[in-house]
Amino acid sequence: MTLRSEVLELSDSPDAVYEAFCEREWCDGLPIIPPTPERVEAMLAAVTGDPGESLGPLPPLWREATLEKLAVNAVMAGCLPEHFPVVVAAVEAMLDPAFNLYGVQATTHPVAPLLILNGPYARAIGMHGGAGCFGPGFRANATIGRAIRLILMNVGGGWPGRHDMATHGSPAKFSYAIAENEATNPWQPLHVELGFGPDESVVTVFGGEAPHNVNDHVSATASGILNTVSDTAATLGSNVKWYLSQSQLLVVLGPEHAATIAGDNFGKDDVRAFVFEHARLPLGTLKLGGMWGIQDWPRWMMAVTDDRTLLPIVASPKEIFVIVAGGAGKHSAVVPNCTFSRAVSRPLTRVRP
Amino acid sequence: MPHIRVLSPVGEVKRHVLTAPPLPSDLKGKTIGFLDNTKTNFDRLVADMSGLLRERFGVKAVVHRKKANAATPAAREILEELAKACDLVFAGSAD
Numbered sequence: 001m002t003l004r005s006e007v008l009e010l011s012d013s014p015d016a017v018y019e020a021f022c023e024r025e026w027c028d029g030l031p032i033i034p035p036t037p038e039r040v041e042a043m044l045a046a047v048t049g050d051p052g053e054s055l056g057p058l059p060p061l062w063r064e065a066t067l068e069k070l071a072v073n074a075v076m077a078g079c080l081p082e083h084f085p086v087v088v089a090a091v092e093a094m095l096d097p098a099f100n101l102y103g104v105q106a107t108t109h110p111v112a113p114l115l116i117l118n119g120p121y122a123r124a125i126g127m128h129g130g131a132g133c134f135g136p137g138f139r140a141n142a143t144i145g146r147a148i149r150l151i152l153m154n155v156g157g158g159w160p161g162r163h164d165m166a167t168h169g170s171p172a173k174f175s176y177a178i179a180e181n182e183a184t185n186p187w188q189p190l191h192v193e194l195g196f197g198p199d200e201s202v203v204t205v206f207g208g209e210a211p212h213n214v215n216d217h218v219s220a221t222a223s224g225i226l227n228t229v230s231d232t233a234a235t236l237g238s239n240v241k242w243y244l245s246q247s248q249l250l251v252v253l254g255p256e257h258a259a260t261i262a263g264d265n266f267g268k269d270d271v272r273a274f275v276f277e278h279a280r281l282p283l284g285t286l287k288l289g290g291m292w293g294i295q296d297w298p299r300w301m302m303a304v305t306d307d308r309t310l311l312p313i314v315a316s317p318k319e320i321f322v323i324v325a326g327g328a329g330k331h332s333a334v335v336p337n338c339t340f341s342r343a344v345s346r347p348l349t350r351v352r353p
Numbered sequence: 354m355p356h357i358r359v360l361s362p363v364g365e366v367k368r369h370v371l372t373a374p375p376l377p378s379d380l381k382g383k384t385i386g387f388l389d390n391t392k393t394n395f396d397r398l399v400a401d402m403s404g405l406l407r408e409r410f411g412v413k414a415v416v417h418r419k420k421a422n423a424a425t426p427a428a429r430e431i432l433e434e435l436a437k438a439c440d441l442v443f444a445g446s447a448d
Contacts, residue, residue: 003360005360005361005362006360006361006363007358007359007360007361008358008359008360008361009356009357009358010356010357010359011354011355011356011357012354012355012356012357013354016354017357017359026361026362026363034357034359035359035360035362036357036358036359036360037358037360040360054367057366057367058364061364061366062366063363063364063365063366064364064365064366064367065364066364068360069362069363069364069365072360072361072362073362076362100424100425102426103424103425107424150362154362154363154364155362155363155364156364157364242422243421243422243424243425246425293393294391294392294393294422294423296391296421296422338424339424340422340424340425
């Protein structure tokens with residue numbers, strides 16, 4: 001295997017390697033696994049393709065996303081080789097023009113690509129979709145999400161304050177990757193809904209804000225829980241809704257909320273329809289802030305003049321994604337998107353048998 | 354202390370770099386374009402600059418086009434129109 005990356009010789013101590021990568025602005029501030037040629041080769045062996053093969057130029061600096069560079073960053077993040085096909089598929093998905101990675105990388109908004117892994121590969125590598133799935137404690141989640149961020153920084157060139165112009169950034173920019181909790185999902189999992197087979201393994205990237213909590217310890221009905229979901233989703237300060245044609249909302253139902261909703265005979269279409277109808281803000285509120293004046297709305301919304309009219313945050317129910325994740329408890333989450341990126345899914349096609 | 358060999362994680366640019374034509378030395382009789390990113394007040398800036406360019410620099414015409422919104426690339430038709438009609442185009446980045 002021929003590797004082409006520049007080689008550095010450093011003192012063989014964890015502190016020296018960590019220091020050298022921090023000095024060069026090659027890491028996220030956390031310690032890294034040294035990307036030795038041997039480790040990078042082991043990573044590359046987990047996927048099909050030549051190390052020099054590029055998935056495309058990665059914005060904002062348009063540097064080539066070669067499999068080798070993706071593998072170097074995956075090693076640094078702490079990935080195991082079996083995690084690498086997920087990283088590669090996620091980069092393929094982010095490079096789809098519909099995802100608008102240039103915008104996601106360069107904006108002042110705190111957007112981060114959320115990776116959702118569905119299918120048998122998620123179970124095989126221990127990608128976690130249960131209790132605390134958005135938080136620490138699970139190697140596959142932590143390192144795959146971190147690899148994506150290191151790739152966006154080191155290959156794409158999105159360094160905070162320089163090309164990544166996010167005002168505050170987000171904890172989600174360290175790592176933002178989960179599996180769907182398919183075992184507790186009373187409906188079809190996300191990838192099946194999107195047209196993939198149940199036995200396919202699929203990664204979906206969603207350009208989202210960090211999760212907004214939906215606490216509902218009171219409601220014992222589908223409509224009660226979904227009213228709380230809708231109320232949390234429709235807020236003036238969130239980006240979703242301002243460029244309506246690209247606005248999407250992810251609803252992450254906790255298993256207990258999902259069971260209650262399904263117990264009322266709600267299918268996923270009903271969930272989407274309910275949230276579409278109820279996650280709305282009055283025109284008069286929308287005029288108070290956000291991106292009022294520079295919104296990109298369809299003609300019918302621009303023609304509304306009555307301040308009491310309730311306006312939607314996405315163009316149709318199909319722009320609302322519903323997944324089940326998390327553990328016990330009366331919480332769900334909503335993840336509004338950044339309003340200028342559409343979710344993209346890619347099957348894992350490069351797993352080396 | 355023994356040494357360890359590690360690989361750089363930084364990507365490399367392999368795209369062909371396009372060379373922009375030189376800026377005109379004189380704006381007299383030229384057509385100037387503005388690509389508006391739609392953010393607040395850029396349209397006012399264009400209005401003021403259009404007047405100045407005409408009065409002080411003898412600019413013949415100004416073409417002002419807006420993107421659909423600030424976060425997505427300009428439509429191909431807009432870029433083609435500006436490229437065809439203008440001698441010089443300013444990309445607006447109001448924020």
